Amino acid sequence: MIAVSEAQKLIEAHSLTLQVIEVNLEEAFGHYLAEDLNAPISLPSFRQSAMDGYAIIHSEAKNLKITGQVQAGDVEVPALNPGEAIRIFTGAPVPELADTVIIQEHTTREGDNLILNQIPAKNANVRPVGEQLKAGDLALTKGHRINEASIGFLAGLGFTSIKVYKKPCVALLTTGNELQERGAPLKPNHIYESNGIMLEMALKRIGISQIEKIKVPDTLEATVKAVKKALEQADVLLISGGISVGDYDFVQEALSENGVQEHFYKVNQKPGKPLWFGTQADQSVFGLPGNPASSLTCFYVYVLPHLRLRMGSKKPFLEEREAILQQDLRNPHDKTLFLKAGVDQNRIMPFTGQASSMLNTYAVSNALLIIEPHQTEVKQGDTVTYLDLNF
Ligand code: AMP
Ligand code: MG
Numbered sequence: 492m493i494a495v496s497e498a499q500k501l502i503e504a505h506s507l508t509l510q511v512i513e514v515n516l517e518e519a520f521g522h523y524l525a526e527d528l529n530a531p532i533s534l535p536s537f538r539q540s541a542m543d544g545y546a547i548i549h550s551e552a553k554n555l556k557i558t559g560q561v562q563a564g565d566v567e568v569p570a571l572n573p574g575e576a577i578r579i580f581t582g583a584p585v586p587e588l589a590d591t592v593i594i595q596e597h598t599t600r601e602g603d604n605l606i607l608n609q610i611p612a613k614n615a616n617v618r619p620v621g622e623q624l625k626a627g628d629l630a631l632t633k634g635h636r637i638n639e640a641s642i643g644f645l646a647g648l649g650f651t652s653i654k655v656y657k658k659p660c661v662a663l664l665t666t667g668n669e670l671q672e673r674g675a676p677l678k679p680n681h682i683y684e685s686n687g688i689m690l691e692m693a694l695k696r697i698g699i700s701q702i703e704k705i706k707v708p709d710t711l712e713a714t715v716k717a718v719k720k721a722l723e724q725a726d727v728l729l730i731s732g733g734i735s736v737g738d739y740d741f742v743q744e745a746l747s748e749n750g751v752q753e754h755f756y757k758v759n760q761k762p763g764k765p766l767w768f769g770t771q772a773d774q775s776v777f778g779l780p781g782n783p784a785s786s787l788t789c790f791y792v793y794v795l796p797h798l799r800l801r802m803g804s805k806k807p808f809l810e811e812r813e814a815i816l817q818q819d820l821r822n823p824h825d826k827t828l829f830l831k832a833g834v835d836q837n838r839i840m841p842f843t844g845q846a847s848s849m850l851n852t853y854a855v856s857n858a859l860l861i862i863e864p865h866q867t868e869v870k871q872g873d874t875v876t877y878l879d880l881n882f
Contacts, residue, residue: 492757494864495792495827498768499808501754502793505770506800506807509657509726516646519637521698522655523803528630530648533621538585542616545576545598545605546589549613555605561586576605585617592616624648634805656803660701662725663690664717666733666742667781668709685850686731686779686786693790697798709733714745718776722749726774727801729794732781735765742778743767751776759864760827762847763789775801782847788829791859791878809878811861814839820862820869828862832877839877857881 493501511525540546547555548571555576559569563582571577571586579585579592591611599606624630630648631641637655645653670684671677684706691702703724707717714733721728733742743756746769753769756778760766762785767778777794779786791809799807817840822828830841831852841860842852858877862869869875 492759492764493755494759498755498758498766498793499796502768502797503800503807505754505768505775506797507773508803509659509773509801511654512657513652513654515652516642516650519645519653519655520639520642522637522658523799524631524633524635524637525654525656525803527633528645528650528653530624530626530628530630532649533626534623534647535618535620536626538620539618540579540581540583540585540592540616541618542592542594543580544592544594544596544616546571546579546586547576547591547593547607548573548588549591549611551610553607553610555607557600557603557605590614590617634803636804656801658699658701659726659798659801660703660724661694661699661727661729661798662703662705662721663687663694664705664707664721664728664730666707666709666714666731668739670706685783686781689783689787689850690729690731690779690790693787693795694798697795698802699798707733709739709741711741711744714741715748718742718745718749718751722751722771722774727798728774728776729790730776730778731786732779734767734778734780746776746778758827759825760792760829761824762829762845763792766793768793780847783850784831784845784853785847787850787853788859791880792829809859809880809882811876812858812879813837813874813876814858816840816860816869816871816873816875818871822862822864822867822869825864825867827864828860829878830860830862831856832858832860834858834877834879839875 558575560578561568561583562580568584568586569577571588577586593611597608665687669681671681673683705717707714730742733740751769751771756767758766763780765780766789769776779789796807814834814837817838832839832841834857844852857880860877
């Protein structure tokens with residue numbers, strides 16, 4: 492049995508990034524950048540008006556003659572001379588000699604005569620070339636996760652495609668003869684299968700959508716076969732259940748028969764002690780405990796960072812934050828505890844109902860409170876650490 496920190500180190504050591512692929516901007520969402528991107532053009536690339544108004548040469552003059560107009564997208568820009576003003580609109584190119592745009596609300600127009608009701612600051616409302624970014628500047632760095640804002644930013648720079656890391660194809664295997672699909676009344680002594688759909692949604696939340704779901708009955712033969720099939724299709728295997736020491740737990744043996752190399756089995760934690768992790772060349776496998784809350788905790792603490800690393804993230808782990816504990820807690824068994832909890836402002840309260848079979852409390856948790864093995868007694872009012880589940 493190993494410590495949580497050791498298990499996380501082993502995960503980090505065996506989380507090779509997937510291939511680099513070039514994708515169109517439309518397909519880049521949720522991927523991590525595989526290269527630094529430099530701006531191919533300046534933003535803006537010409538001097539732009541930030542407002543609707545009049546382009547002028549800054550002076551104390553309060554009466555100017557309007558001699559032309561320029562609109563966003565105009566290729567020809569009228570010339571401006573001292574004593575003159577050019578009608579201009581937001582996004583339009585600023586005439587060569589103009590250094591200032593006075594907003595129309597600060598003027599009165601009488602025919603071709605413009606009266607300035609106040610003198611604007613010099614350079615007001617003119618966006619200089621490269622105000623946001625100059626051509627050649629670093630736009631986004633390798634490891635950055637592409638979101639909608641990044642896509643908008645890169646589109647504005649004219650990118651059509653970029654290099655990112657592939658997202659993994661994940662095989663989700665659920666073991667257990669007692670598992671039943673939803674949609675019919677429960678058969679005697681069966682339970683509705685819930686880990687499959689739960690882990691599928693957790694994968695989707697971090698941007699993974701290529702998911703193969705495989706149901707596995709509790710026999711060694713079926714488990715060996717299912718693992719073999721999954722290894723033919725997927726980059727990462729998540730196997731739920733069958734990893735404990737019961738007579739019908741065949742996952743460990745099936746992995747060994749398929750030649751998957753074990754990196755660790757069993758972590759000094761509650762819940763989720765019987766967690767298994769191994770690799771075979773560039774494929775990785777997690778044997779997750781079948782108890783739903785254990786499975787999800789192992790996902791947050793180990794699987795999620797592993798998948799993020801494989802996708803090219805540089806900050807793979809869930810954020811650790813601090814809050815003030817609202818009750819006394821005991822941890823007598825020298826284990827790391829991950830407790831389903833609610834955080835409000837900086838106050839954290841673990842829920843009653845921590846059993847690893849219970850999702851009722853997980854469903855309303857926004858934090859996983861971490862109690863370290865040495866923290867045998869923690870008191871109300873102590874500062875404690877938690878993993879932020881709002882990611
Ligand atoms: P196991 O790890 O296979 O011994 O399963 C531990 C507990 O989790 C048992 O009570 C199982 O019935 C339950 N369990 C296993 N797999 C699932 C699943 N996919 N959905 C819901 N509960 C499960
Ligand atoms: Mg089982």
